[in-house]
Amino acid sequence: MTSVVYSENEDRHATPRDYLSGGWSIRSWLLTVDHKRIAWLYAVSITGFFFFGSAAALLIRLELISPAGDLLSAESYNKLFSLHGIVMVWFFLIPSIPATLGNFLLPMMIGARDMAFPKLNLLSWYIYTLGGLFTLAAVIAGGVDTGWTFYTPYSTLFSNSAVLAAATGVFIVGFSSILTGINFIVTTHTMRAPGLSWLRLPLFVWANYATGLVMVLATPVLAVTLLLIALERVLGIGIFDPALGGDPLLFQHLFWFYSHPAVYIMILPAMGVVSEIVACFSRNPIFGYMGMVLSIMAIALFGFVVWGHHMFVSGQSMYAGILFSFFTFLVAVPSAIKTLNWTATLFRGQISFSVPMIYALSFLELFTVGGLTGVFLAALALDVHLHDTYFITAHFHYIMVGGAVTGYMGGLHFWWPKLTGRMYSRPWATVAALALLIGLNLTFYPQFLLGYAGMPRRYHSYPEEFEILQVLSSLGAGVLALGYLLPLIYLSWSLRHGEKSGPNPWDATGLEWQTPSPPPVHNFAETPVVTEEPYAYK
């Protein structure tokens, strides 16, 4: 093993040069093993996919402005929401915080020079890109119409769309999250700075560590499931085909065994981000640190035993349903502990409404709505009514957009000065943060009402009495789009023209703030020694 790319910045004892000064050649980016540069590779790729997936959502919302299915055929509509789901789940949400902010910050927060396996880290980005190419190929081949869940027997026997290419893309991209997970786990275990014991770790590190565990344990099950789907589609093996003795419900079990924990892959890192921001901008240590750590691990653990709540009406046994319902109620407990602790952290704090804080407070509101409606859905009888309606769509968008995306945006604004050494325009950023909060509520709150009134998901036309709520929802999507486009503009602008931020503009604790911005190639001039508890704000 030779370390090729380090060599040009090798000398550890010279004056530290920042990680961007190594040059802007294509080679310096595509062959880098610096976790900070890899974070940028990911950030650019996921942003591309995010706007790709958003374009699909935009078309969906445009179609739904009028009750008649006039803009898109039912078939194109199916393909658009499938594309939206596949791209957003696997190519944006899963890698969003871990692969960008996590990649950049996890080694810095524990006082390390890099991840334990820098080359695997780069490899994971290449795998991600390869998976992305397959997904694009699926789109070019005419799209896929199975929904992001690839339910059998439709996906294996009946769908005439590019299921194989899309499934291959998802299969491949899974290995990139496995590699990221392995890196997070090993780095956290073995590379903490002297004095940084487990219970002194920032909650962002705990959250990404737990995410790594979920990635490593859940993703391979998705891989083997998609492998079976591909074999079934190509070779006609009947594992999921009832006509050949197979069991379509088995597919749903295997699929959700991955895909429910995947929700926690999305939300746990966002919870980590919010912990950092709330503590910093209320100048208070996190309330109940130990409870927060235990809740993170409990969410990761319970996340593995609730998958059956996706199948309450799929014909699984009633007793299984009762058990899964019970566990689903249980997972609400650590989530509630976290929400209460964040609120308690605010108590008697010196709260400042900086941009990251607006995102964090939005997260609290949105996550609470999303979480509480999840408790409704955990109830077996109620779920029979609400299953496959807009209520579900609204619930998980509150968690995924309201939770994961808001957390990502908050983290991006919190650590942007560290990532780039520059500060963005605060007035514009405030507008964007508020647009996200308002737009999101306006888009998805009406969908709760639609679902409660019984409107099912996945239809391109609907009865006229739903028109007002659907139009409101589409209006909200427009506001939401503003909340996404503005940051793209003012953040890009700040790269060149933003004022220099200095190493610690927020006066925050944490090792990542004790090094220059942008950080030097090996993060720290010398390995830091930790002597105090986390969040020592008072």
Add this chain to the structure above:
Amino acid sequence: MPTSSGQAGTRPEDETPPETQFDDMDQQRHAGLLGMWVFLLTELLLFGGLFAAFAILRLQYANVFAEAAHHLDLKLAAINTALLLSSGLTMMLAELAAGARLRKVAVYWLLATILLGLAFLAIKGFEWYSEFRHQLMPVLVLPFRYPGEQPAIAELFFNLYFIATGLHAVHMLVGIAILVVMLALVRRWRRPDRLDRQLHIAGLYWAFIDVVWVFIFTLFYLLRG
């Protein structure tokens, strides 16, 4: 346990600088081992999903699956199990020899491990061939003529059998490729302390393939009712 402890690094001829992200060799060694263990956890769940699918169908069609298992060659599989378990032993001996800085012995044990692995694959290949000849290989357009009851369900059994053993064989090929690289490295014998660590990591992977086979052997061959 193979010797992967820190003392080996204290000998002057063994000293190698750690990679830049690590503080010292011990940290690097620890990270490498933990990385492989976590990777094996992933592999375990990859096969776990397959075994779960098998378990559910096995319960659903207990009689047909038990009957179908009689059409697999238990003798060949038992020989293969013996070969693979022995290869686990020879791999361990290779690690011990490298730890004791006995280069030649390590080379021989590694070679033995590779040969045992290849023998396993050869027998497995022969087994597949005889299943093909008995028209029990329902792959692509090949004819499937199962003499027992409910051939459609038995076909499911054979499909799962070929997926599981096929996936395992792919892992064997990867494992053998790793061992061939290790053989070349041990023959060259530079930085013995590093070889020691790499052999240990390779050995973990090899042991994992053994364990998976034990599960396949039990589930597909021994559960014959």
